[in-house]
Amino acid sequence: MDGKATALRRTTTARRWAIDLAILVAIGLLMGFLGPFSSEHVPIVGRYIYWMICMVGGGLIGIVADEGLRRRIPSLWIRTLLVVVLVTPVVTMHVFWTERLMFGGHADWAVFRHLLLQVCPILLAVMAVRALVWRQLPARIETRTLVVPPLPEAEAAFRRRLSAKRRSARLIAIEAHDHYLRVHTDAGAELITLRFADALDELARAHGWRVHRSWWVAADAVEEVRWRRGTGEIRLVGGLTAPVSRTHGPVLKAAGWL
Structure with missing residues (x-):
């Protein structure tokens, strides 16, 4: 050697x-x-x-x-x-x-x-x-987020609120609308009656992040994150996009997306 x-x-x-x-x-x-x-x-x-x-x-x-x-x-x-x-x-x-x-x-x-x-x-x-x-140029560090599939029980309580068609579908994002939630899955989207805060509690152990005051996204559904002038946008599987606020941007930064 x-x-x-x-x-x-x-x-x-x-x-x-x-x-x-x-x-x-x-x-x-x-x-x-x-x-x-x-x-x-x-x-x-x-x-x-x-x-x-x-x-x-x-x-x-x-x-x-x-x-x-x-x-x-x-x-x-x-x-x-x-x-x-x-x-x-x-x-x-x-x-x-x-x-x-x-x-x-x-x-x-x-x-x-x-x-x-x-x-x-x-x-x-x-x-x-x-x-x-x-001269030694600043090292460019490529980061990649490795997402572990969520435990079955992590999303179980929330999934029981979905229709049978989407209960076993891939969860992509949740979008808040007053007292309703639009749940985006790879089997389509549907509206359910639930407060956003309660949904976040039920998904606390799931692999995902709150990226905006009215958006939660699944970690394994993120394809690209764009950040400009203090705000950002996430491109998710299926062509869906979600906003990223300045408040919740550090979560994505810690995950290696920013």
Whole structure:
């Protein structure tokens, strides 16, 4: 098991470094194409070689520093800014000597100071691109409500109030109308004489929720919940829809529907 974990860790590390290198090469090619800071006057081959050395070499310096600080400074963007501040002089020295060796000239420290102002924003951009690539996006958690079929006795008292046709049908929802209830089942709907509060008492052990002052829905009948500006709507089996009030919305949220 340890061997597999070590191999996986090595593979992940190699993949990470390969992606980092690909990013630096891509940026180096882009800089060679654009030819900023008067480098467009350099012959094309020399220009691309120069920018590849500067971007890949300077970028690797920044990446090594970032990896070294990762455990001590977990905040990605704070660490990125700190790395830029710390390694800009080192990267500038790398660029300075690359320029001297490729194009000649004396070691003029005034040129070094001028390069410092050029290297800093480029290094910041490179490290910011890398940070965007490796940033951890908020995890998207898929929730699903697992509904256990209700116990036979949980709905027994309420079902005895229904007609024989619907007594054994699938219960979908209950809708209050004054002192009457419209009971929705997969065998159709019917009106019964009962207060909504009494119906809720009889269904207290059933798998369902009160979602509105005048609606109760069976949990296994819910297909979709839509929520907008403090109110919602439930789509139930059979094409039936029921409103969701702000007061009863937390019940559905706790069940994983919102």
